[in-house]
Amino acid sequence: MFRKVWRNKHTRYYLLGGGISKLGDVLSGMAFLFLAYDVTKSNALTTVMAIAETMPYLLFGLIGGVVADWADKRKLLIILDIVRIPLVFSVVCFYYLDLLSFYYLLIVSFLIQSIGCFFNPAHRSVLPAITPEDYRTAVNSINDSLSRGVKVLSPFLSVWVLNHYGAIHFFTIDTITYAVSAWCISRITINDQASVVMNKSVNNLFRSIGEFTHWAASHLTIRRLFLCTFITVFFNTWVWEVGMLLALSQLSKDSEALYSMLQGVFGGVVIVTNILLPFFLKRMSLLLYLFGSIIWGIGITYYGFVFEINHFFIGSAIVGIGLPIAGLTRIHLLQTLVPDDKMGRAFSTNAVLLYLSNTVSLAVYGFLVSFLSIRTLMLWSGMFIVCSSVIGLLVTMDSAKFRRRFTINLFK
Structure with a gap:
């Protein structure tokens, strides 16, 4: 392939x-x-x-x-x-x-x-x-x-x-x-049929943003995808970028070296997962995204539950499996479900949500770490990701069953 x-x-x-x-x-x-x-x-x-x-x-x-x-x-x-x-x-x-x-x-x-x-x-x-x-x-x-x-x-x-x-x-x-x-x-030839035929004025620029926002809000899968992305990234950002380094500082004098090693283990597992996924999956769904988020959350929960250096590597490997499943599924869904003339706005909205979630996460957790231990924040962050993803999984499965029942009853 x-x-x-x-x-x-x-x-x-x-x-x-x-x-x-x-x-x-x-x-x-x-x-x-x-x-x-x-x-x-x-x-x-x-x-x-x-x-x-x-x-x-x-x-x-x-x-x-x-x-x-x-x-x-x-x-x-x-x-x-x-x-x-x-x-x-x-x-x-x-x-x-x-x-x-x-x-x-x-x-x-x-x-x-x-x-x-x-x-x-x-x-x-x-x-x-x-x-x-x-x-x-x-x-x-x-x-x-x-x-x-x-x-x-x-x-x-x-x-x-x-x-x-x-x-x-x-x-x-x-x-x-x-x-x-x-x-x-x-050197690339692009079949670019996505250009919007309209007066490219400032007013239409903001109207175009509003048009996509309305479209995304009315599209059930895209709406849930953006919401789940914001929640998952919010609970992950501080834990990985700041919390892990602070935790290692509490447990070892070689925190920076250990953090670099963790990054290497995490990156290696992500690459292996990325390589293996296409052999098993060609089409992806919101259910797969939520399944990946659950694995992601389990890894973070494991950090907080065990809270030992050796087990941080195991937790990083678990996150390294769940994160690319969720990330690749999110990209695939945007590429598949979003019309060509809205594709740029879809990916820019996704990026804005990620950066906004990162910023809010660092600000909120920066305040919470003054009152709560790093271990508690890690544990609860992972549990929130798992619980919200499980709820999203059940809701999505129920919606799919309802649609199938409605279709069957309609044609009886």
């Missing part, structure tokens, strides 16, 4: 360009934080830099989806990659001219992430146009595996670059990856 996917020229260039570009994004994301701290020596200003990398998605995410639906996706993606090349490389130039300041880094970071708000939904919505539906699960699996693989390998590459050239050349690598991405996209 994977060989047939790779033989497709358009899919091959799509995956190569996306994987290489993702590597550059990961490295430059770290570099902005490294340089911000080097320039300011301030934890607070470094935190501001981190916020600058997420805030654009809350501000422009939905607008980016509309533009992705309106525009010629191939031209849009190439233009955005080309615009990012001088923007990122200017950081290197300013560094060597001794003109680099925190505020310039902040502006460039904000602009790069803002461009990503338009690039990412367009890039995601290209895949259904170049991939037959029977191979879509396999392509999604390879795409997600490449993204995970990049995150696993990037720490090793970053250490090598830091030791030999310095953090500034993360931006040099990122510049090259944007050029490679633009070239790969130029």
Whole structure:
């Protein structure tokens, strides 16, 4: 199956360009934080830099989806990659001219992430146009595996670059990856029939966002998918990004090394799960998404219930099975159920929900950790994910039974 996917020229260039570009994004994301701290020596200003990398998605995410639906996706993606090349490389130039300041880094970071708000939904919505539906699960699996693989390998590459050239050349690598991405996209032929024929004014832009919101709210599966995604990500974000590191700090002096090892184990299990899934599943449903969320929640519950370092690795492996099942199913459902002319808005809405859930989770848990133990927060977070997913599973199964009964009675 994977060989047939790779033989497709358009899919091959799509995956190569996306994987290489993702590597550059990961490295430059770290570099902005490294340089911000080097320039300011301030934890607070470094935190501001981190916020600058997420805030654009809350501000422009939905607008980016509309533009992705309106525009010629191939031209849009190439233009955005080309615009990012001088923007990122200017950081290197300013560094060597001794003109680099925190505020310039902040502006460039904000602009790069803002461009990503338009690039990412367009890039995601290209895949259904170049991939037959029977191979879509396999392509999604390879795409997600490449993204995970990049995150696993990037720490090793970053250490090598830091030791030999310095953090500034993360931006040099990122510049090259944007050029490679633009070239790969130029090699793709896209059957782009999704462009909306309408007056592309500001009023129609917001009307288009409202139109998709109304459509998504009236579509039962999409509505439940977005709701379940927000809930699951909310209860997972703090536990994995902050809670796990704090827990390891309580249990060991080598918390950072252990956390890196956990990330490696988690990434490895996710990649293996991604590779195996297409051999067993070609079509996916909301029931499978909820099943994956249950496994995901069980892994987090296991963290809190046992709360020992060795068992954190087992819990990470369990989450590494459930998360890709849920993640790949969510992508497949959006690609399958959303009309072509709404695809960009679907993926931008999904991204906005993820970033909003992340932000709210960090804020709420940051307050709760002052009163509750890390173990309690982990345990209850996992249980909430499991319970909400089980309820969603039962409701969805009951709805399916009701529809079948109604259809049978109607034609008696």
